[in-house]
Amino acid sequence: xxxxxxxxxxxxxxxxxxxxxxxxxxxxxxxxxxxxxxxxxxxxxxxxxxxxxxxxxxxxxxxxxxxxxxxxxxxxxxxxxxxxxxxxxxxxxxxxxxxxxxxxxxxxxxxxxxxxxxxxxxxxxxxxxxxxxxxxxxxxxxxxxxxxxxxxxxxxxxxxxxxxxxxxxxxxxxxxxxxx
Numbered sequence: 412x413x414x415x416x417x418x419x420x421x422x423x424x425x426x427x428x429x430x431x432x433x434x435x436x437x438x439x440x441x442x443x444x445x446x447x448x449x450x451x452x453x454x455x456x457x458x459x460x461x462x463x464x465x466x467x468x469x470x471x472x473x474x475x476x477x478x479x480x481x482x483x484x485x486x487x488x489x490x491x492x493x494x495x496x497x498x499x500x501x502x503x504x505x506x507x508x509x510x511x512x513x514x515x516x517x518x519x520x521x522x523x524x525x526x527x528x529x530x531x532x533x534x535x536x537x538x539x540x541x542x543x544x545x546x547x548x549x550x551x552x553x554x555x556x557x558x559x560x561x562x563x564x565x566x567x568x569x570x571x572x573x574x575x576x577x578x579x580x581x582x583x584x585x586x587x588x589x590x591x
Contacts, residue, residue, distance in 0.1 A: 412465065417560060436588070438544060439451075439537060440463055447571035448535045448538075448571070448573065449567075449571060450565070450573070455564075458536050458563075458565070458567065459480060459485065459563050459564070460480070461536060461537065462474070462536050462537075462540060462577075463479075463480055463563070464480060465537060465540055466540065466553055466561065469544065469553065470553075470554060473554055474556075475554060475555075475556045476556070476559065477511065478558060478559060478560060478579065479559065479560050479561070480560070480561060480562070481520065481562055481580065482562075483515070483518045483519050483520040484515065484518075484520055484560055484561060484562020484578045484579075484580055485510075485561070485562040485563065486518040486562070486564075487511075487514040487515045487517070487518045487520065487576075487578055488562040488563055488564035488576040488577065488578050489564035489565075489566070489574070489576070490505075490517075490518070491527075491529070491576045491578075492512060492565050492566040492574040492575065492576045493566040494506050495531065495566070495574045496566045496568055496574045500531075501529050501530060501531040502529070503527060503529065505562065511527040514523070514578075515578065515580065521578055522580045522581050522582040522583055523557075523581045523582075523583065524578070524579075524580050525552065525555050525579040525580050525581060526536075526551070526552030526558070526579050527552065527576065527577065527579075528543050528549045528552050528553070528575075528576070528577040529574070529575065529576050529577075530542065530543070530573075530574070531573075531574055531575075532569050532572070532573055532575065533571055533572055533573065535570055536563075536565070539573075539575050540553075552577070552579055553579070554584070555579060557581055558579040558580065558581055559580070559581045559582060560579065560580045560581065560582065561577060561578065561580075562576075562577070562578040562579075563575075563576070563577050563578075
């Protein structure tokens with residue numbers, strides 16, 4: 412009996428050591444401070460497909476057709492994410508004065524631009540999607556039933572701050588802008 416008790420105590424101690432110490436830092440307002448979400452060097456395509464799958468699940472639930480990733484729109488999103496970091500502000504215009512339409516044209520996408528969502532955060536892509544879904548203007552870009560393609564990318568600074576850009580489009584028609 413002593414032997415079983417000793418084994419149980421030993422196993423409990425071993426398991427508690429495996430858990431590590433997860434301390435939560437509390438802000439002055441009593442809420443936990445966010446943890447920095449670090450993106451690994453090989454995670455880019457995983458993040459893009461995780462976002463695509465999440466958006467398509469939301470679209471399917473509302474009766475909208477799924478989006479497809481578009482390499483050109485991904486390139487436009489990546490360029491803008493890096494540029495927002497350089498400018499240190501989240502906005503829809505590039506440091507050279509370019510608009511979302513200018514950026515998708517530069518990468519060779521000549522379909523219809525449906526919209527652009529941007530964010531500056533320390534949160535993951537799915538937390539960012541959650542925030543976008545709470546705001547009607549950014550939600551409309553994601554749920555636009557006429558959109559068929561999307562580009563999604565990010566740029567993470569050394570500090571951990573992440574600049575996210577989502578671009579949606581449709582392959583044919585005239586270029587229009589619904590930036591949010």
